[in-house]
Amino acid sequence: MNIFHTKKQIRKRWRRWKRAVWTIGACALVALMAWMGMLLSEQMEKLMTDKPLALETITTLRDVQEADDSPQEWLEDLRETTQMRIVHLNKIYTCGEDNSVLGLMKPAEIAQLSKEHPTWNGRLAPGGDVWFDERIQGLSEICQRDGYVGIDNKGNLSLFDGPPKQEKVIRTFFQLDVETMESALPTEVLKQLKSGIRIQDVEEYNSVLSTFSDFALEESENTMQQNKQ
Numbered sequence: 514m515n516i517f518h519t520k521k522q523i524r525k526r527w528r529r530w531k532r533a534v535w536t537i538g539a540c541a542l543v544a545l546m547a548w549m550g551m552l553l554s555e556q557m558e559k560l561m562t563d564k565p566l567a568l569e570t571i572t573t574l575r576d577v578q579e580a581d582d583s584p585q586e587w588l589e590d591l592r593e594t595t596q597m598r599i600v601h602l603n604k605i606y607t608c609g610e611d612n613s614v615l616g617l618m619k620p621a622e623i624a625q626l627s628k629e630h631p632t633w634n635g636r637l638a639p640g641g642d643v644w645f646d647e648r649i650q651g652l653s654e655i656c657q658r659d660g661y662v663g664i665d666n667k668g669n670l671s672l673f674d675g676p677p678k679q680e681k682v683i684r685t686f687f688q689l690d691v692e693t694m695e696s697a698l699p700t701e702v703l704k705q706l707k708s709g710i711r712i713q714d715v716e717e718y719n720s721v722l723s724t725f726s727d728f729a730l731e732e733s734e735n736t737m738q739q740n741k742q
Contacts, residue, residue, distance in 0.1 A: 587637040588627060591620045598623065599642045602633075608660060608672065608718045609653025609683060618643075651715060655683065661709035662721045664689060670725050676709040686722065687729040694728040 591598075600615040600623060618626070623643055627635050633645040652660065655674050663677035664670060669688050674681040695703060706725070712718045 585627075585635065587635060588624055590637060591623060591643070594620065596620070596641070600626070601642060601644045603644060603646045604649055604653070605646055606649045606651055606653040606656065607715050608651075608656040608712055611653050611655075615645075652712065652718070656712055656718070660712040660718075662706075662712060662718070663709040664691075664706055670722075670729070672712075673709060677707065678709075687726070689725065690728050690730050694725075697728070 597617050597619055600618050602613050602615050604611040604613075615626075623635075627633065627645075630645070630647070633647050635643060635645050638644055656672070659675050660683075661673045661676055662670065663673055665677065665680070665682060665685070667688070668691050670686045671677070671682050672684040672686070673679065674683050710721055712721070
C-alpha cells in the first residue's frame with residue numbers, strides 16, 4: 514500500500530514537473546520571438562531611413578560619368594604638338610552620309626571647334642587628320658535627290674544612289690535570305706525591291722528596313738545591330 518502510494522505521489526510530481534517545464538519552455542519561446550521581432554523592427558527602420566542601395570549605385574555611376582567628362586584623350590594628344598591638321602566633318606544621316614573638309618587648323622582651333630559642338634564625336638585618324646562625326650535625323654542630300662533601297666547582285670539589302678541597276682551602292686545593310694523571302698512575299702514586292710524602292714522620307718526609309726529585316730540572315734542582322742550602336 515505504501516509502495517503504491519509512493520508511486521502515485523511520484524507520478525503526480527512528475528506531471529507537475531512536466532507542466533512546469535512546458536510552461537517555462539513556452540515562456541522562453543515567446544520571449545525569443547519578441548526579441549527577434551524587435552531586431553526585425555530595427556532592421557526595417559534602418560532600411561527605411563538609410564539611403565537606398567539603388568540611389569547609392571546611381572550616385573556612384575554619376576560620379577564616374579562626371580569624372581569621364583574630362584577632356585577627351587585625343588584632344589590631349591593633339592595639344593602636345595603644334596602640328597596643323599586637316600579637319601573633316603562626316604555628317605551621318607538616318608539615310609546616307611555627307612563628308613566635307615573644314616580646313617587646316619591648329620590644335621587650339623580644333624579644341625575650340627570641339628567645345629563649340631559638344632554633340633560631335635571627334636577622333637584622330639592614323640594618318641594624322643582629325644575627323645568629326647555628326648549624327649543627324651533626316652535624309653542626306655543624295656537620299657533626297659536619288660536614294661533607292663534595293664538588293665545587290667550578292668543578295669544584300671543596300672542603299673543605292675539611283676536605281677540598283679546602276680550599281681552605285683552607298684551602304685550595305687545586311688544579307689537577305691532570298692529563298693525564304695521569295696516564298697513569303699508577293700511577286701510584285703520582290704519585283705519592286707529588285708528595281709529599287711524610292712526613299713521619300715525617314716519614315717519610309719525606316720519602314721522598308723524594318724520590313725526586310727525579317728528576312729535578314731542572323732549573322733548579318735547582328736552586324737546591323739552593331740552598326741546602329
